[in-house]
Amino acid sequence: AQKITQTQPGMFVQEKEAVTLDCTYDTSDQSYGLFWYKQPSSGEMIFLIYQGSYDEQNATEGRYSLNFQKARKSANLVISASQLGDSAMYFCAMNTGNQFYFGTGTSLTVIP
């Protein structure tokens, strides 16, 4: 069975500090892709970052980095230097080629 688990329903972070959003996944496939999306209160899902299962280096996109630990099947999102505009829901997702699987999301609130 394919599954994405996000254990943090809500997180708070002080502005300008870093925050880690947890994601673990479960798959028997050897090849898969891992994604993070941001959903502001407006509702639209915004793609943030991608990590392939065979990528040896952790993906980075600006202030976003993905801490990929394949043996632990975890793909945590790290946001550095948090900004007020980072307040949103964040979803971890896995693509096995046939289907996308999403976690239940983490609500991040950045405190001024």
Next chain:
Amino acid sequence: DVKVTQSSRYLVKRTGEKVFLECVQDMDHENMFWYRQDPGLGLRLIYFSYDVKMKEKGDIPEGYSVSREKKERFSLILESASTNQTSMYLCASSFGRTLVETQYFGPGTRLLVL
């Protein structure tokens, strides 16, 4: 930029009504998806399509049907709306089926069934 549009941002319907949610993408994507999003449950896949006139059931297809007569358009149909179908509906599209393909989402439709 990829653009995925949905026909309505907000929709209020009555129980038993037939409801059409339209989704259009402008990037010639092969694949299109319909999800519903509920608090604490994340995104759940209703139906998807990898080609024109092709459809596949997702995890929660009951009470829904879809139509894909043209490549750019994917419609979600609630044959007889019920209050438990009150939800946020998200349409998405992607170019291919490789692992690197991200999905591009529309703005969502918040449906309230009274």
